[in-house]
Amino acid sequence: MGDATPILEARGLSKRFGAIPASRAVTLDLRAGEIHALIGPNGAGKSTLIKLIAGDLTPDEGSVYLGGLDVTALGTAARAREGLGRTFQISSLIPEASVLQNATLGALGRLGQPYRFFSRALRDRALRRTAEAALATVGLEELHQTRSAELSHGQRRQLEIGVALTLAPKVFLMDEPMAGLSAEGARQLTGILSDLRRTAPILLVEHDMDVVFALADRISVLVAGEIIATGPPDAIRADPAVRSAYLGEATP
Amino acid sequence: MSLNRETTASLIVMAALLSTVLWAEATGEPFTITLATRAAIFALAGIGLNLALGMGGMVSLGHAVFFGIGGYAMGILASHAQTFTPLTTWPILIEGTNAMPVIWLVAVISSALAALAIGALTLRTSGVYFIMITLAFGQMFYYFMTGWPAYGGEDGLSIYVRNGFPGLNTLDPIQFFAICFAFLACALWLYIRVDASPFGLTLSAARQNEARLRAVGIDPFRIRLVAFTLSGAVTGLAGALFADLNRFVSPAMFSWQTSGEIVIFVILGGVGRPIGPVVGAGLYVLLEHTLGDVSDYWQIVLGAILLAIVLFARGGLTGLVLGRPLPHG
Amino acid sequence: MKHILLAAALAATAGMAQAEVKVGMITTLSGGGAGLGIDVRDGFMLAVKQAGRDDIEVLIEDDQRKPDIAVQLADEMIQAEDVDVLTGIIWSNLAMAVVPAAVAQGKFYLSPNAGPSALAGKGCHPNYFNVAWQNDNLHEAAGAYANSAGYANSFILAPNYPAGQDALTGYKRFYESDLAGEVYTKLGQTDYAAEIAQIRASDADSVFFFLPGGMGISFLKQYADSGVDLPLIGPAFSFDQGILQAVGDAALGVVNTSQWNKDIDTPANAEFVESFQAEYGRLPSLYASQGFDTANLLMSAMDKADVADADAFRAALTDADFTSTRGDFAFGPNRHPVQDIYVREVIKEGDVYTNRILDVAIEDHADAYAAECPQ
């Protein structure tokens, strides 16, 4: 289950859009070695919470800690440099670039080397090693030269995770990685994620309840911007508040 | 080094330009050399813009600013040298100069600084807003230079003798062409190298997907700003050469038509293709020169040709010949 | 190269003589300012045609009113065509781009229109001849006219560019009384409501303006409609034959200064006006007269000297031994005209708006920069 010191921590995050509260004093943490799943019905505020943690939005109140450091004031790019590896709900890759180039981009960000004008990106040993290792982990080593726009949906998901891996992140932040995958694809990705938690803990937003209950070490349930329960899968499954507020109407 | 398609095409086009000039020299057609020089300089300006536009997706309709600044760097320095008056005596004495290397350096530095400042102000916008705000900066410089009497206003500045380069007779068309061609070749090499470099990869990522770039810890704004600055510097150098080709500078270099023409070189040839601006500028100069024979209303023909290229040759001429670009590497 | 017009080529049936003088004409034939270039070209070619000579070859190219194109064309004419004489440029900024380099390479340049001060004073050159006027001349004459008309408080305006600044300077050089206001407008500006309101609010008794081309048309139409009825004075550029029809009644009665008009009562001028109308079906403008004079000046020199002998040819040009459409014509020491400048008034003849001469504004007027021209 991992040790008790949280690597990622959200403390009392609140955000309103006009009069509508999208997050209400959300507190949650992510500990080494675990997969912490965040579930909730549509419109519960999962996307807002992800954006608050990733740095796309600044909270009205509360703070975000990453590895013990307060990153609330940092932007998206700076949080990524601090070790926040993110995948997007809708695959977000560089369409015209090859698989290897996409992974190399991550390595560039991690090594802080985007301002090199004359060396060749794909011939740099350190970059290449990082990129290739990450692609091997997600099973894309055969597809280095393929344009990412030409990948299948599942392969794009894998590449998303591969790019996040190149950052050698302290934590992963994954927004519905299973969305749109075939059963076979989902099974494959579940295996990858299950291993990945040993590299860095994962905050997982996911709709597929089979995946969530199969993978998660802990689950938090978000309803109307509020966390109504946090705990191991069994406890969540048994929680009457969750059952009434959420599971009853969920379509897995 | 193995040659990919783009590099091969670049070498072929450059060789064609060079042999045209050598043939013109052999047959005593100095004016053809002048035209080729003009095309080479426009191509250099286009490569500058292509760094921002092709690689970085920044559609600047204000690159005339940098072209003009490069031109006026030459005009101002050379006019002071011509009249033996210093530019300024305070806080330090700055004299004019006729030496091309100094002029180039000043042109590159001052246009890079202008690009840095303009980029810092404008790169927060995108899409049409960016197109229009760069246009607005172009208009500001245009009207400023038109109304500023110190350096000739709208009349511009005439420099009677082309500036000098150690060891060359710059008034000889082919020797001046050699200088411009050398710069063009360097810029082309620079473009191809940057395209394959970490910076090029990052910049093209900034064009295609900002969110992705941020997610890997890179700030797209700074990447774009650096690219825009580099782009302005290359276009500024072209401006200085253009001023020396004509031995004259005027605010027309700052006009929105000039910005538009530089964009046209790039689109005609192929956006984001290394050799694109060279092909585009070459074709444009050729059309401009030969269509006049057709009729007084030759611009109708030019318009029709441009239109046909946009509508039927997607990706410009380079796209027509080479097809879509491959993912490099 | 286009438009190689061999004058009287048809007449030269008995073996074409080698053209002795090759003329490169760079002028504006497309875009917004094309009307002026077309007039200069037509005037020039009319004179060549009337002379019926086969020893002059004219190459005509369109500069699109762009300085860099003009420079490129000059390079082409000098490098590839080896012309002897260049001419045709309409605009001062284009002249500044082309003329210094051309004359430095030993070519002759005959200006049919532009006369920037820089080429009249310190930058004058023995091979540069201006057949029209120094830019300030017509404005100076307007200033002189304002004095004689008794104006004591002029409001003056011009576009904010060198020729505009020269215009106001030129007016002030001769005008002796007070200024009610001095305004520079944007180059290419088309709406003058703000300036007209300023004129209305001032206590001016007269308005001098220099707004060439479309700017002048706009100003005159708006001024006429504004209810301000102070007398206007301007140089001929806003009142030439080409644009008067577009101004219409708004121009009627406006006083303007010109070195030429179609009613100058000399046989040469009468014949020019008549033959121009017969040839092109429209009344000539002052630009046409300048083009016509330029060609006649050139041919008068060809009669006296061989263009290959630069010194002799230069002397022949300096003599200005031709019959100008504007009557007496001579060059000053800086090879700019010394000529009478007239005051004209816009009238309507039938359906056509045109000018008639009221008086002479300044006799034998030379320019202010001749003294600066090193001899």
Place this chain on the structure above:
Amino acid sequence: MSFVFLVEQVLNGLQFGVMLFLMAAGLTLIFGVMGLINLAHGSLYMIGAFAAAATAAATGSFLLALAAALAASALAGAVIERLVIRQLYDRDHLDQVLATFALILIFSEGARWVFGSFPLYLAIPEALSGPVTLPFGIEYPRYRLALIGIGLAVAAGLFWLISSTRIGVQIRAGEADREMIGALGVDIDRLYLLVFALGAALAGLAGALIGAIQSVQVGMGEPVLILAFVVIVIGGIGSIRGAFIGALLVGLTDTLGRVLLPGLFGLLLDPAAAASVGASLASMAIYILMAGVLIARPQGLFGSA
């Protein structure tokens, strides 16, 4: 500087602004609905002015001239929409810029070919010529007052069209989501043609109205085009309300800048230099305004982010 003088200048700025609005409204609609940058919008303005001048010369009627301007520019707009513009909707802005720039060349030189190189004559109608006296003793040209009135009326008509008619609903739907309107069963081809012709007609109307107090000549459209772009960018692209506010802002800034800046510099410099420096700054004023607005609000005043 008297009160009356200032009021007169504000009227001038207003008049300039509402005429810019006629240009900008079409431009911003076309961008909002079809996502197209149309550089040839200035050519449609020119076509309106030329058609009006030719018709007025032939018939002597200003009303017929206006009708001809509307018809000619709408027709020209419809023709280029069918032949050229239609191919550009799916293209990126670059292709649109180049293609419509090519159209400028064709229209400008075409007009010169048909009408010659000299400016044409178009006069203010007799009934609207001369000045009127307004309260406070302000003398102001009747025609310019009429322009303000026509401009405001067209603006009101446009607002009504967009907010209260079926076409308006479709236009707004098109601005919000281009794929949506196809799904709603709207004939997109027809809608686009209609919007483009409407924008063209507005430009042509502006050209004819302005042609009466300016020079009707080749190239008259491009300076106005650039100003109209400044307007829609300041206002926020796609927003009619933004175009209206932007047009008034630009009109007032330009007019008042020209009047006030030289005076301001007159406090520091001698009159001739102040006139020149002030004029330089005045011609830059609207571009400085635009840069300022965009730096503060990158999507314009009323644009959606």
